[in-house]
Amino acid sequence: MKLKLSFPSDKKITKSVAITGSKSETNRSLLLRALYPNIKIENLSNSDDGEVMQKGLSISKGIVDIHHAGTAMRFLTAYFASQAGKEVTLTGSQRMQERPIKVLVEALQSMGADITYIKNEGYPPIQIKGRALDKSEVRLPANISSQYISALLMIAPSLPNGLKLDLVGKITSVPYIKMTLGLLRQIGVESHFDGNMITVLPKPAVEESTLVVESDWSSASYFYSIAALSEVGSQIELSAYKENSLQGDSVLSTIYRDFGVETTFEDNKILLKKARECELKTVAYDLANAPDIAQTISVTCFGLGMGCHLTGLHTLPIKETDRLGAMKTELEKVGATVEINHESLTLKPSTRIVSGASIDTYHDHRMAMAFGPLALKTTLKVNDAGVVSKSYPDYWKDLEILGFQVEKL
Numbered sequence: 001m002k003l004k005l006s007f008p009s010d011k012k013i014t015k016s017v018a019i020t021g022s023k024s025e026t027n028r029s030l031l032l033r034a035l036y037p038n039i040k041i042e043n044l045s046n047s048d049d050g051e052v053m054q055k056g057l058s059i060s061k062g063i064v065d066i067h068h069a070g071t072a073m074r075f076l077t078a079y080f081a082s083q084a085g086k087e088v089t090l091t092g093s094q095r096m097q098e099r100p101i102k103v104l105v106e107a108l109q110s111m112g113a114d115i116t117y118i119k120n121e122g123y124p125p126i127q128i129k130g131r132a133l134d135k136s137e138v139r140l141p142a143n144i145s146s147q148y149i150s151a152l153l154m155i156a157p158s159l160p161n162g163l164k165l166d167l168v169g170k171i172t173s174v175p176y177i178k179m180t181l182g183l184l185r186q187i188g189v190e191s192h193f194d195g196n197m198i199t200v201l202p203k204p205a206v207e208e209s210t211l212v213v214e215s216d217w218s219s220a221s222y223f224y225s226i227a228a229l230s231e232v233g234s235q236i237e238l239s240a241y242k243e244n245s246l247q248g249d250s251v252l253s254t255i256y257r258d259f260g261v262e263t264t265f266e267d268n269k270i271l272l273k274k275a276r277e278c279e280l281k282t283v284a285y286d287l288a289n290a291p292d293i294a295q296t297i298s299v300t301c302f303g304l305g306m307g308c309h310l311t312g313l314h315t316l317p318i319k320e321t322d323r324l325g326a327m328k329t330e331l332e333k334v335g336a337t338v339e340i341n342h343e344s345l346t347l348k349p350s351t352r353i354v355s356g357a358s359i360d361t362y363h364d365h366r367m368a369m370a371f372g373p374l375a376l377k378t379t380l381k382v383n384d385a386g387v388v389s390k391s392y393p394d395y396w397k398d399l400e401i402l403g404f405q406v407e408k409l
C-alpha cells in the first residue's frame with residue numbers, strides 16, 4: 001500500500017487519540033502469563049508483534065513463525081528452551097534471519113538448553129527441544145541487545161534456583177531491562193540489579209494478579225513530533241499513559257521540551273501542548289536508553305529546520321532494517337544533509353524541504369511512522385505503508401483524526 005500524505009487544514013491541532021498498549025509490555029506480560037496462568041492482562045497491544053507472540057505461545061510442537069518481531073523471537077527462544085516436552089522450530093522473516101541471536105542461544109546452552117541452528121550459525125531459524133534447565137548462573141555480553149537479557153530474566157523465576165546474570169560490557173537499552181524487572185516485581189518476583197549483576201529469586205507460583213499494559217510510548221513519539229511541527233497553541237491528548245512509566249521512551253516528555261512541546265499528565269492521559277516556537281538551532285542526545293525514538297527525533301529536527309547529533313545508536317543497524325543507513329537515504333530524499341557512523345547520526349540545520357518525495361520503509365514500521373508527521377510541512381508519499389501494523393495498526397487512521405489527508409495511491 002502506497003500512501004500520499006498532506007495536511008490541508010489549519011495547523012493548529014486540538015484532538016484526542018487513544019493509543020494501543022505497549023508492544024514491549026504486552027510481549028512480556030504474555031510470556032509471564034504463559035509461565036504463571038493466573039495472571040490476567042488488560043490493554044494488550046493490537047499489534048502484529050503482540051499477535052505473533054500470542055500465537056507462538058499457543059504452540060507446543062512444530063514451526064513457530066514470528067515474522068518481523070524481534071522481542072517475540074528472543075523471548076520465545078528462552079521460553080521454549082526452558083519448557084520440557086515442547087519442541088519447536090523458531091523462524092521469522094528474511095530480515096529476522098539476519099538479526100543475531102547467538103548471545104542468547106549460547107547463554108541458554110550454557111544453562112543446559114538444547115538449541116541448534118538450522119541455516120546460519122548465530123541466526124534464526126533455530127530448533128529448540130525444551131528441557132528443565134539446571135544452571136542458575138550465566139554470563140553474557142550486554143552491549144548488543146537488551147532483549148537477550150530480558151528473555152532470560154523472564155524465565156528466571158520459573159527455574160528451581162532462580163538466576164544470576166553476569167553482564168559483560170556496557171549494558172545497552174537499560175530501561176527495557178528495568179521494565180522487565182518492574183513487571184516481575186508486579187507479580188511478586190524479587191530481583192536485585194547491582195552494577196553488572198542481576199539476581200532473580202525463584203518463584204514457583206504467583207498470586208492471582210492483573211497486569212495493566214500502559215499505552216505505547218514509542219507510538220506516542222510520532223504525536224510529539226506532530227505537536228512540535230504544528231502551530232503554537234496546538235494540543236494533542238493521548239491515552240492511556242501514566243507519569244511513572246515502565247517505558248524508557250517516556251523520556252520524550254523531557255526531550256520534546258527542547259522543541260517547544262510541554263507535557264501535562266492528567267488522570268490516565270497526557271496532554272502535549274505546543275507552547276512556544278523552538279529557538280534552538282541544533283540539539284544533541286545520547287539515545288542508548290531509547291533507541292526506538294531516534295528516527296522520530298531526526299525527522300522532527302529536519303521538519304523544524306534544526307540540526308541534531310544523535311549518539312548511542314549502535315543497536316540501530318540490527319533492528320528491522322539498518323536504521324542508520326535507511327534514515328540517511330530517506331532524509332536526503334527530502335533535502336537533508338546527514339552523516340552517519342556505526343553509532344551516530346548527524347543532521348545539518350537546513351530549511352529546504354523537497355516536496356513529493358517517495359519514502360521507502362524497508363519493512364520497518366518506524367521508518368513509515370517517523371516520516372508521517374513531516375506532512376505538516378510538505379506533501380510526501382510513503383511506500384509499503386502497511387508496515388505500521390508491526391506495532392501500531394491504526395496509525396494512519398489516527399493521523400486522519402488529527403487532520404492529515406491520507407490518500408491511497
Ligand SMILES: O=C(O)C1=C[C@@H](OP(=O)(O)O)[C@@H](O)[C@H](O)C1
Nearest residue numbers: 024071145146147173176292315
Ligand atoms: O525489550 C524490548 O521490548 C525492546 C528492547 C529494545 O531492543 P534492544 O535492546 O535490542 O535495543 C527496543 O529497541 C525494542 O523495540 C524493544
Ligand SMILES: C=C(OP(=O)(O)O)C(=O)O
Nearest residue numbers: 068069070071292319320
Ligand atoms: C526494534 C524494534 O522491535 P523488535 O526488536 O522487537 O523487532 C522496534 O519496535 O523498534
